[in-house]
Amino acid sequence: MNVLLVEPDYYTRYPPLGLMKLATYHRSCGDCVQLVRGTTDNVDFRPDIIEITSLFTYAWKPVHESIDFYHKMFPDSQIKVGGIYASLMPEHINSEFPFVNVHKGLHEDAEKCIPSYDILKTVTKWEKWDASILFTSRGCIRKCPFCSVPMIEGEFRQVVKNIEKYIHPGHQKVILWDNNFLASPYWKEIVSTLQPLGLEIDFNQGLDARLMDEEKACVLSDLKMPALRMAYDFPDEKEAIVKAVETLHENGIRKRKIIFYNLYNFYDDRKLAGDNPESFFLRVKEVLNLGCVSYPMRFEPMTSLKKNKFISPLWTAEELEMVAKSRRVIGYGGVFPPYKGLLKKINNASGFREGFELYPAKKQKR
Numbered sequence: 368m369n370v371l372l373v374e375p376d377y378y379t380r381y382p383p384l385g386l387m388k389l390a391t392y393h394r395s396c397g398d399c400v401q402l403v404r405g406t407t408d409n410v411d412f413r414p415d416i417i418e419i420t421s422l423f424t425y426a427w428k429p430v431h432e433s434i435d436f437y438h439k440m441f442p443d444s445q446i447k448v449g450g451i452y453a454s455l456m457p458e459h460i461n462s463e464f465p466f467v468n469v470h471k472g473l474h475e476d477a478e479k480c481i482p483s484y485d486i487l488k489t490v491t492k493w494e495k496w497d498a499s500i501l502f503t504s505r506g507c508i509r510k511c512p513f514c515s516v517p518m519i520e521g522e523f524r525q526v527v528k529n530i531e532k533y534i535h536p537g538h539q540k541v542i543l544w545d546n547n548f549l550a551s552p553y554w555k556e557i558v559s560t561l562q563p564l565g566l567e568i569d570f571n572q573g574l575d576a577r578l579m580d581e582e583k584a585c586v587l588s589d590l591k592m593p594a595l596r597m598a599y600d601f602p603d604e605k606e607a608i609v610k611a612v613e614t615l616h617e618n619g620i621r622k623r624k625i626i627f628y629n630l631y632n633f634y635d636d637r638k639l640a641g642d643n644p645e646s647f648f649l650r651v652k653e654v655l656n657l658g659c660v661s662y663p664m665r666f667e668p669m670t671s672l673k674k675n676k677f678i679s680p681l682w683t684a685e686e687l688e689m690v691a692k693s694r695r696v697i698g699y700g701g702v703f704p705p706y707k708g709l710l711k712k713i714n715n716a717s718g719f720r721e722g723f724e725l726y727p728a729k730k731q732k733r
């Protein structure tokens with residue numbers, strides 16, 4: 368069979384991992400595959416199946432454009448759509464395209480396949496890609512109310528233990544997309560495999576501060592990691608956050624290297640509660656005073672069809688705009704580092720408004 372793999376033309380910094388794994392799976396069945404990005408008539412064969420992936424729900428339009436384009440081009444081919452948006456909003460696809468076969472969740476046969484990096488060579492955006500991406504585990508032990516991982520992937524489970532073969536020869540960097548890497552009983556085995564390779568390691572989805580301890584901090588400190596990300600989303604996590612930072616610091620990880628995602632604009636409809644500007648300001652202040660970097664993370668609903676449209680009842684559009692602007696103006700690269708000037712401003716402020724109001728065109732002291 369001929370299988371056309373389509374990555375819709377949405378913004379992304381990473382190549383389509385799901386399609387790379389599907390390519391390996393199809394090849395193992397004797398099928399021919401080709402990867403394309405967006406809509407193009409540069410297709411080498413008449414496909415029997417067209418497999419389209421999807422990412423953020425708010426990036427649904429390019430997915431629909433791809434379905435429409437390839438259906439018109441190859442009306443007899445079967446079309447399947449999978450990935451995040453397809454899993455979270457299957458009816459949104461089928462209401463416009465009833466003929467589409469929507470795949471929800473993981474593809475169990477493809478999941479364990481080693482991604483076919485070679486298929487990226489035919490796509491200009493990805494031809495120079497040089498990092499290995501993998502999920503060693505799926506699902507999560509937690510159920511944070513703002514997160515769709517438990518819904519898409521379910522219970523925590525290990526999918527890959529022996530990771531060596533998933534690291535492509537020649538790649539200098541390994542990106543782990545595990546949702547909660549430290550929850551894995553194999554965390555130590557995996558880190559011990561990675562360490563002697565000397566490659567740059569990115570725990571891209573952050574590490575769970577509540578699971579950090581002396582042994583983990585010590586083992587992690589041997590890795591080549593330009594940054595270590597964790598999350599500080601709710602005030603009751605404070606004790607675990609402080610402890611995690613101190614433990615990492617005692618094991619030689621610089622505090623400036625630690626980045627905390629700080630969720631804001633979250634509102635839980637079931638509990639009728641959420642964060643507000645003042646509670647967000649306090650978390651940012653605490654992170655900076657710990658000597659770490661704060662990365663404000665605006666809450667996006669699970670079925671959001673337009674990015675940055677949702678406004679929590681506990682926030683105003685103006686307050687959200689203040690955060691966005693201050694990230695650009697008083698922050699650095701979208702984050703708040705613990706620079707002296709910024710720390711002083713935040714510590715002297717009476718609250719959110721004063722903390723995030725903009726300086727009159729003055730340079731930050733670093």
Ligand code: B12
Pocket residue numbers: 378379380381382383384385386388417418419420421422423424425447448449450451452470472473474475477478513514515516520544546571572664665666667668669670671
């Ligand atoms: C990596 C990642 C990121 C990366 C970017 C990813 C990228 N590709 O560009 C970074 C770190 C930048 C990021 C940022 C954000 N992220 Co994010 N991220 C993820 C993560 C971990 C993986 C997403 C991914 O690329 N998957 C690639 C997929 C599709 O491959 P795969 O899963 O291996 O594919 C399998 C199946 O999906 C299926 N499949 C896939 N395609 C197809 C096609 C067919 C035909 C078939 C049959 C099967 C199939 O089979 C594959 C094998 O099993 C998910 C969580 C998760 N565990 O999935 C969150 C997730 C996508 N992120 C999420 C969110 C909310 C965000 C942010 C908006 C957070 C914020 N508030 O700032 C930002 C937005 C950034 C932006 N640019 O706008 C949400 C999305 C919810 C939604 N409504 O869309 C998720 C689901 C996590 C969550 N907490 O709920 N993210």
Ligand code: SF4
Pocket residue numbers: 507508509510511514515516517546547575
């Ligand atoms: S720990 Fe992370 S992946 Fe797990 S439920 Fe919470 S936000 Fe989602």
